[in-house]
Amino acid sequence: MEHFQRVCREAGAKLTPQRLEIFREVAATGDHPDAETIYRRVRKRMPTVSLDTIYRTLWLLVDLGIIQTLGAGGRERARFDANLDPHHHFVCVQCGSTRDFYSKDFDALALPDSLREIGRVEATHVEARGVCLDCAGKAAKAPPGPKSKSKSNTNTRTV
Amino acid sequence: MEHFQRVCREAGAKLTPQRLEIFREVAATGDHPDAETIYRRVRKRMPTVSLDTIYRTLWLLVDLGIIQTLGAGGRERARFDANLDPHHHFVCVQCGSTRDFYSKDFDALALPDSLREIGRVEATHVEARGVCLDCAGKAAKAPPGPKSKSKSNTNTRTV
């Protein structure tokens, strides 16, 4: 929570009651709510917030690195995969491209006991995130621009 | 491809040129295209297909288990996660709920060399899919219904 305030200050983002409330809500819960759910919950304590502010604040928090999104970055469309062999994914956080890779070790991961209390696992796969060679190459040419505000770079959000 | 035809037969789904073409397209490519992309590609060889058929066919293939979707099942909204500690996810393929779990072993996975040729990895996390205890409990009570057509069970699609 203090972390949150500090990061906001440093980023020049104002501390508004809405943001406080929204962050509190996301941080408080262990499930992984969507914007609509957060909206409903926050509205209980603050009936005037708009859904819009929820969206803006959430993505702001993502941009600040304070929270993350599940999966391949919420705003993406569905993507399909005909590869039914056991395999894993590398996702580029810059361009969003996804490549398969293989690893016998990863295929045979031993599941921790804690999972027993959650459910019965049918399959696991590993998702590696990083920067693909293409994007790394481009970044090397185009100077990074130290102050790059880098707002909302589509495809940049992923867990 | 034969597998595809066999499964369709068994499921009582008709073999149409559109479906053949769409499956061929998805199976042929190593990237993980979205519906729109598949649409564009298929249209080159079959200019009359409708985007609609693409969607219907893709989800049909998913329902038949012939292909899968990336990430948390395309049709989901963005979901947010304030947990920045290294952690992993269990996703219930029935209800879509996602729970965090922890494993030192998973945090320290040794990446295969093949990844070097793809990009620089910044983080990895494991996604375990299965049926959560809640859903397993419900399924035990409600008899499974051997012929359950189980069409489009929202949240059922995930890799």
Added chain:
DNA sequence: GACTTAAGTGATTATAATAAGCATCCTGTG
């Protein structure tokens, strides 16, 4: 503590992806 100013907010209006309804057409079967 009042003043200033840019950032934030909420209401409304777009957009983009995906789904539904329906008339026509085609696959698989007898």
Added chain:
DNA sequence: CACAGGATGCTTATTATAATCACTTAAGTC
């Protein structure tokens, strides 16, 4: 080769998310 029901394509809804814009408010300054 005729039939029946599923499949297609077209058009029209939905739904989630983003952009606009006028008004408010947080935060730094005197």
